[in-house]
Amino acid sequence: MMTSRARTAPPTNAGQNTSTVPVPSGRAKRRGRGSETRLAYIFLAPLLAIFAGFYLWPAVATFLSSFFTWGMLNPWRADQPDTWVPAGIDNYTTTLTSADFWNAALNSVVWLIVFPFLVVVISLALSLLIWEAKKGTGFFRSAIILPMTISLAAVGVIWGFIYNPDPNKGLLNAALKLIGVGNADLNIGPLELHLGRWLSNPGVLHLGGLDVRLTNIMIIIPAVWAFVGFGVITFTAGLTSVPAELVEASKVDGASRWQTIRHVTLPSLRPSIVVVVVISIIFALRTFDIVFVTTGGGPAQDTEVLGLLLWQQAFQFLDSPKAGQAAAIAIIMSFVLIAAAMPFLRKNGNPS
Amino acid sequence: MTSQWRTLTLYAILTVASIVWIVPVVGAGAIAVLPLDQSTKGWWTADPATVTFANFGRVWDGGLSGYAVNSLIIAVLSVLITLAVGTVAAYAFARMRFRFKGFVHVMLLTTMIVPVQIILIPLIPWFRTLGLNNGSWQYLGIALVHTAFGAGWSIFMLSSFFEGIPNELLESAKIDGAGSFKAFSAIALPLALPGIVSFVIIDFVFVWNDLLMGLTLLDADHRPITVGLANLNAPQLNQDDLISAGSILAILPPLLLFALLNRYYVKGLFAGAVKG
Numbered sequence: 001m002m003t004s005r006a007r008t009a010p011p012t013n014a015g016q017n018t019s020t021v022p023v024p025s026g027r028a029k030r031r032g033r034g035s036e037t038r039l040a041y042i043f044l045a046p047l048l049a050i051f052a053g054f055y056l057w058p059a060v061a062t063f064l065s066s067f068f069t070w071g072m073l074n075p076w077r078a079d080q081p082d083t084w085v086p087a088g089i090d091n092y093t094t095t096l097t098s099a100d101f102w103n104a105a106l107n108s109v110v111w112l113i114v115f116p117f118l119v120v121v122i123s124l125a126l127s128l129l130i131w132e133a134k135k136g137t138g139f140f141r142s143a144i145i146l147p148m149t150i151s152l153a154a155v156g157v158i159w160g161f162i163y164n165p166d167p168n169k170g171l172l173n174a175a176l177k178l179i180g181v182g183n184a185d186l187n188i189g190p191l192e193l194h195l196g197r198w199l200s201n202p203g204v205l206h207l208g209g210l211d212v213r214l215t216n217i218m219i220i221i222p223a224v225w226a227f228v229g230f231g232v233i234t235f236t237a238g239l240t241s242v243p244a245e246l247v248e249a250s251k252v253d254g255a256s257r258w259q260t261i262r263h264v265t266l267p268s269l270r271p272s273i274v275v276v277v278v279i280s281i282i283f284a285l286r287t288f289d290i291v292f293v294t295t296g297g298g299p300a301q302d303t304e305v306l307g308l309l310l311w312q313q314a315f316q317f318l319d320s321p322k323a324g325q326a327a328a329i330a331i332i333m334s335f336v337l338i339a340a341a342m343p344f345l346r347k348n349g350n351p352s
Numbered sequence: 353m354t355s356q357w358r359t360l361t362l363y364a365i366l367t368v369a370s371i372v373w374i375v376p377v378v379g380a381g382a383i384a385v386l387p388l389d390q391s392t393k394g395w396w397t398a399d400p401a402t403v404t405f406a407n408f409g410r411v412w413d414g415g416l417s418g419y420a421v422n423s424l425i426i427a428v429l430s431v432l433i434t435l436a437v438g439t440v441a442a443y444a445f446a447r448m449r450f451r452f453k454g455f456v457h458v459m460l461l462t463t464m465i466v467p468v469q470i471i472l473i474p475l476i477p478w479f480r481t482l483g484l485n486n487g488s489w490q491y492l493g494i495a496l497v498h499t500a501f502g503a504g505w506s507i508f509m510l511s512s513f514f515e516g517i518p519n520e521l522l523e524s525a526k527i528d529g530a531g532s533f534k535a536f537s538a539i540a541l542p543l544a545l546p547g548i549v550s551f552v553i554i555d556f557v558f559v560w561n562d563l564l565m566g567l568t569l570l571d572a573d574h575r576p577i578t579v580g581l582a583n584l585n586a587p588q589l590n591q592d593d594l595i596s597a598g599s600i601l602a603i604l605p606p607l608l609l610f611a612l613l614n615r616y617y618v619k620g621l622f623a624g625a626v627k628g
Contacts, residue, residue: 036532040448043440047503048456050437054500055463058471058478065474075477129366136366142614143370147377149606151561153578157585157599158380161592168394169592171379225373286467289563293582307469314473315568327473334466341465 066091066328071321072314091328101329103301104309110216111287111305116280118224120273123231128261130232131239141232148229156293159222163198172198200299213302215295223290227283231276238272239265278341285337306333377603383596384408391592407597411584416598418573419580425491426566426576427559430498431552434506437499439548442510443536447522463504471501472568479569490574494566498559505558506551513547514540550616557606577602 061078069085070076077083095101130140147155164170167177173196176182183196193203198218205212242265250260288307291297297304297312306329314326382395384407390398412420444450445457475497479485484493499506517540525535541548566576584591584598 036448037450039532040444040450043444043448044450044456046437047441047499047507050433050496051460051500051503054475054496055471055503056459058474059466061474061478062470072476075480076474077477077481079481126366126369129362129369132362133366136363140366140370143373146607146610147373149557149561149610150377150603151563151578151606153561153563153581154599154603157581157595158376160585161379161383161596162376166392169392171375171396174394174396222376225376228373282465282467286469288469289578292563292567293585307467310469311472311564311568323473330467330469330473334470337465337467338462 062327062330066324066331069321069324071318071323073318074321075323087324091324092332095325095328095332100301100304100309101306104304104306106210106212107216107302107304108285108287108306110212111220111284112281114217115220115223115227115284116277118220119227119231119280120276122224123228123276124235124269124273126228127232127235127239128265131236141236144232145229147226150226152223152226152289153293155222155226156219156290159225160199160294163218165197165200170198172196199295215299215302219290219294219303222294223287227280230279234272234276235269238269242268281340282337285333380596380599383592384600386593388590388593391596407593408601411594411597412601414594416577416580416584416601419575419577420601422491422566422570422574423560423576423578426494426498427556429491429495430502430559431555433495434499434502434555435548435552438503438506438510439541439544440536442507443514443540445507446511446514447536447540448532457507460507461504463501464508465504468501468564471497472564475569485571488574490570494569497565497569498562502555502558506555509551509554510544510548513544513551516547517543546616549613553609553613553616557609560606 064078065076067087067089068076069087069090070083075083076085126140126144130137133140150158161169162171165173167173167182173183176184176196181195183194186193186195190206191203192206193214194201199215201215202218203214205214246264246268247260250264255263286307287305288311291303291305291308292311295303297308310326310329310333313322313329379395382398383391385403385405386395386398387402387404387406390402445453476485479490479493482493483489484496521539521543522535525539526532530538560576561578562576563578563582567579567582570576581595581598581602584595
């Protein structure tokens with residue numbers, strides 16, 4: 001992972017002093033550095049101004065406004081004290097004690113576990129297989145990377161056709177009909193399946209007192225389909241940096257292909273795996289588009305996720321002033337993500 | 353297992369996987385080029401003689417054209433602003449010294465981590481305060497939000513291209529009497545150009561594909577094509593022909609960019625991935 005950066009970085013600056021070019025006097029050098037620093041600030045200023053106005057301030061405003069009661073019809077504004085209706089920490093306590101929040105949180109947790117897991121396993125397997133193949137690698141890789149460019153709104157629409165419950169329109173139900181299964185109900189241990197009702201009621205996983213609705217999984221699958229390309233690109237980049245000598249050495253030592261993958265390739269890919277896991281976690285918690293387009297959070301609230309719940313509270317239910325609560329959810333989500341991603345940030349946050 | 357069988361299994365799995373990855377798009381494309389009475393009997397059994405492009409015209413004239421124009425304006429404006437302010441800032445991060453560099457860098461990178469929902473809620477009143485909630489000003493407003501929220505990615509990617517330029521080249525330019533700005537504009541910028549092209553493609557696709565910000569921040573006349581597609585997608589209306597044609601039109605610009613500039617696209621992500 002870091003090797004390419006090291007490779008592209010210049011070895012040292014030592015050559016500069018040994019060159020025949022006269023070394024600038026101390027004073028001139030200092031002045032040169034000063035003007036360069038000034039240029040650095042000029043280079044940074046426009047981006048930082050936009051960043052402050054359209055990211056930092058809105059984020060701070062989200063935090064501040066989470067302590068007030070307000071809605072889009074009579075919005076909270078920092079510059080107008082007459083719009084301030086203090087709520088203390090009520091927005092947080094109301095949120096953390098509401099069944100809607102915990103329902104959406106459970107569905108988000110399903111996303112946070114299932115989505116990164118499927119993305120890593122599938123894209124790792126496909127990357128290794130494509131790496132093994134000698135011919136057609138460009139075609140296979142392109143086919144799998146292609147859906148990455150499709151918006152999740154369109155992914156939801158496109159998979160809506162696949163999931164269509166009418167066996168004359170939906171490919172999955174046509175296949176079920178072909179093998180003579182139709183709309184079958186199955187019970188496998190704690191797993192209750194309703195084949196053919198992909199987006200309405202595909203089944204439930206009974207975990208003790210907890211019922212996990214499988215409708216979430218049916219929405220996660222298209223998202224994985226779209227996202228695996230990113231994993232394949234990252235793992236392919238990682239595979240190019242696996243030392244060939246190590247692979248050769250393990251072959252010479254008589255290791256089987258699986259042993260080589262297990263003990264040489266996978267350990268070398270660990271940084272790539274971390275990148276894919278972290279980015280899929282970030283992506284999973286942001287989820288909005290695909291749920292909005294496919295089910296809108298339904299049926300009932302089976303596919304409601306936090307990103308959608310807070311949007312509905314702030315922008316859809318305009319009659320009740322719930323934007324403060326939505327802001328509280330956004331703050332809670334961000335804290336969870338920053339806590340989860342902090343180790344990654346520390347590692348990459350300091351440019352040399 | 354003999355090596356012949358192994359090779360056969362390998363290609364069988366890869367072929368099946370490729371088909372699975374392509375079929376959803378092919379299916380939507382097939383429904384889009386068939387009359388409704390054909391596609392509702394199963395697009396895989398349809399009569400190829402009935403293929404028509406009429407659905408595209410109908411959905412385009414039925415209102416999708418307006419959404420497509422909005423998407424184009426928003427994406428081009430966002431990319432231009434991001435490029436103008438992002439390349440210079442990325443160069444500063446890659447090649448210059450200044451105070452609080454590490455801190456500012458971490459602040460920018462937080463945009464890659466927190467959900468976009470963190471800034472969304474107060475933006476509507478904030479746009480009203482700034483006067484960005486009326487008419488065409490909304491395009492500027494959303495482009496600035498895309499620039500700000502994309503700042504982490506743009507600095508992350510663009511600075512990796514500037515870091516790839518050998519230090520000797522920039523130093524020798526300075527020794528030859530060129531100022532720091534000249535070293536940037538005459539040496540670094542042209543050398544980083546392939547990387548910048550990759551970034552432009554990825555940023556364009558990213559903005560084009562946004563649904564959440566366009567849906568939330570813009571009024572009905574200025575919303576992007578993703579919103580137009582979501583509006584079409586009403587199953588009870590029995591308009592699979594229009595929905596599919598709309599979805600193909602919405603994914604076409606990113607797909608074309610991907611097909612034509614595949615090398616740049618993958619290279620850009622590759623650079624990010626290698627650096628990460």
